[in-house]
Amino acid sequence: MATISIPKRRFEFTRTQRRALITGLVFISPALIGLAFFTIWPIIQSAYYSFTNYDILRPPRWIGLQNYERLLNDRVFVLALSNTLIMVVVGLPIHLLFDLGMAFLLNSKIRGLSIYRTIFYIPSITPVVASAIVWMWLFNGQYGILNVILGWFGIAPIGWLTDPNWIKTSLIFMGLWFGGNTILVYLAGLQEVPTHLIEAAELDGANAWQKTRNITLPMISPIIFYTIIINIIGYFQYFTEGWVLTATREGAAGGPANSALFYSMYLYQNAFQQFKMGYASAQAWILFVIVLIATVIVFRTSGWVYYHAEE
Amino acid sequence: MAAPQTIRTAVPAPVAIDWRQNRIIIERIKQGVAYVICTAMALAFVFPLYWLVVTALKTDLEIFLVPPSILPVNPQWQNFYQATIYIDFWRFMFNTFAIAALSIIGTVTSCTVIAYGFARIRWPGRNIIFLIYLSTIMLPAQVTLIPLYITYRSMGWVGTILPLVVPSFFGNPFFVFLLRQFLMTIPHELTDAARIDGASEVGILRYVVLPLVRPALATVALFTFVNVYRDYLAPLIYLQNQDQWTISLGLKMFQNMYGAQWQLMMAASTLAMLPMLILFFLTQRTFIKGIALTGLKE
Structure with missing residues (x-):
């Protein structure tokens, strides 16, 4: 009898535990309600809508896999997807490497650090639309200052926002300005690297590259990992900058020959301009799966991330 | 040294x-x-x-000068005034601040309570639930966008500020994470002592914990403000009536209507950025205080 009652008791909570459980659940109930109503239920609904034809006015009609089949043959969709992948595969590494480089430079004990920090940070908190308008003016083909400066060096004007071969480069370039907050994230990480480790390496005769490669980078690798994950998700959702810089008065967007039509922009057009809610839901689900795969790949290949055990 | x-x-x-x-x-x-x-x-x-x-600050002719003037020949300060009457600038500003204020109230109260539940009450399963909750940060917003729109529409919320404000009262995983980090630094002896004295959990949160995490709450409020102020997609989808528009939507309308009037568009953009710049310079200290609190380990 006693042998039976032991495992049974293990799964039973004591009175205090049960009270703690109830109190805990009460405190986190806003999160649970939010999770259910604003996340889990909509995800299920979204999956359902993706198998339907739904224009809001009439009830959704089940059409099976048709939306997904049509998406695969939708040239604009494939273009939007490839444009977005270019931003993730090219734009994101440029962005993070630039920020990491700047953080290293700022970490070399230069004077006036707080001023530099402020300057690099401020663009990332300005309203996106306001800043995008400034950049439209900088990028202006005829009167924009960028082409004027190029002209001083005898370089022909560039169609920053009008040339399909240039527009993504322009957006990536502009993105560096918007993303300066990552510099501060890296800088904070670099300042946390224990100096005694670097001093020890110096005594062993390590050169600058060896110190960076074997101490500094491993120590901030969790932060790099975090910024990669967060930015992959962000870049897949790239919307406002692209929308504001390319939207026309008539409500179209995407730039010349849809060269700057990104995934979320096309999704927005389908959902809120053409009210193809089923079609857009299928797009949303494909995005969900792609982001999930990308995140899993990053997690799986995260062997380079070093978690320093705290003493 | x-x-x-x-x-x-x-x-x-x-x-x-x-x-x-x-x-x-x-x-x-x-x-x-x-x-x-x-x-x-x-x-x-x-x-x-x-x-x-x-x-x-330039005139409508000077902006098209080639090469451009590095400083305005004759600064047109009235451009700023004009920009505020071309679009309903002050109304858009008021709307933005109203949405931000409500979102801040919602986010700060809900996240504090939730973070307290995760960090200060020792209930079985709290870590696994927290991990699940935190992992929703990685969910692309597009997946929930359409069903939420349809739900809000059926509730008659589209065309009101409710879809922008109400969700903030149900927590935000990122800010809960941030506050949880702060709450965990408070020594357990402090809250246990209050419990032994017969204080309720709400009382402990209110009188023991809250005064200690105030800098962290300021950080959450600040970031919430930045998010609301910069947001474009959600207002674009939900605010259909111009009376309710935020400043971001207003600026976009400016661009649509007076796209060639660059000097006025720039004036409006400058004015739209100003509150954010002022706020940043006023609250730099809050950031520092918030960071300093993480040093409270004892």
């Missing part, structure tokens, strides 16, 4: 001194290079903001 250095330079071996002097020279060069690059980059980062203000 000075003491160990004098000891080092006092090392008598001449070889060591040579090595060290080389080191110092190399360090100096490296620092110089870093200084030059950082300054160049800082200027590049400031330039768009400078150009924004300069263009805002």
Whole structure:
């Protein structure tokens, strides 16, 4: 009898535990309600809508896999997807490497650090639309200052926002300005690297590259990992900058020959301009799966991330 | 700091001194290079903001000068006033601040309570639930966008500010994470003592914990404000009536209607950025205080 009652008791909570459980659940109930109503239920609904034809006015009609089949043959969709992948595969590494480089430079004990920090940070908190308008003016083909400066060096004007071969480069370039907050994230990480480790390496005769490669980078690798994950998700959702810089008065967007039509922009057009809610839901689900795969790949290949055990 | 250095330079071996002097020279060069690059980059980062203000002060003819004037010939300060009457600027500002205020109230209260539940009450399963909750940060918002729109529409919420405000009362995983980090630094003896004295959990949260995490709450409020102020997609989808528009939607309308009036568009953009810049310079200290609190380990 006693042998039976032991495992049974293990799964039973004591009175205090049960009270703690109830109190805990009460405190986190806003999160649970939010999770259910604003996340889990909509995800299920979204999956359902993706198998339907739904224009809001009439009830959704089940059409099976048709939306997904049509998406695969939708040239604009494939273009939007490839444009977005270019931003993730090219734009994101440029962005993070630039920020990491700047953080290293700022970490070399230069004077006036707080001023530099402020300057690099401020663009990332300005309203996106306001800043995008400034950049439209900088990028202006005829009167924009960028082409004027190029002209001083005898370089022909560039169609920053009008040339399909240039527009993504322009957006990536502009993105560096918007993303300066990552510099501060890296800088904070670099300042946390224990100096005694670097001093020890110096005594062993390590050169600058060896110190960076074997101490500094491993120590901030969790932060790099975090910024990669967060930015992959962000870049897949790239919307406002692209929308504001390319939207026309008539409500179209995407730039010349849809060269700057990104995934979320096309999704927005389908959902809120053409009210193809089923079609857009299928797009949303494909995005969900792609982001999930990308995140899993990053997690799986995260062997380079070093978690320093705290003493 | 000075003491160990004098000891080092006092090392008598001449070889060591040579090595060290080389080191110092190399360090100096490296620092110089870093200084030059950082300054160049800082200027590049400031330039768009400078150009924004300069263009805002030009006349409608001067903006099209080639080569452009680096400073406005005759600063047109009235451009700022004009920009505020071309679009319903003050109404858009008021709307933005109203949405931000409500979102801040919602986010700060809900996240505090939730974070307290995760950090200060020891209930079985809290860590696994927290991990699940936190992992929803990685969910692309597009997946929930359409069903939520349809739900809000059926509730008659589209065309009101409710879809922008109500969700903030149900927590935000990122801010809960942030507050949880702060709450976990508070020694358990403090809250246990209050519990033994018969204080309720709400009482402990209110009178023991809250005063200690105030800087963290300020950080959450600040970030919430930044998010609301910068948001474009959600207002675009939900605010259909111009009376309710936020400043971001207003600026976009400005661009649609008076796209060639660059100087006025720049003036409006400058004015839209101003509150954010002022706020940043006023609250730098809050950030620092918030960071300092993480040092409370005892």
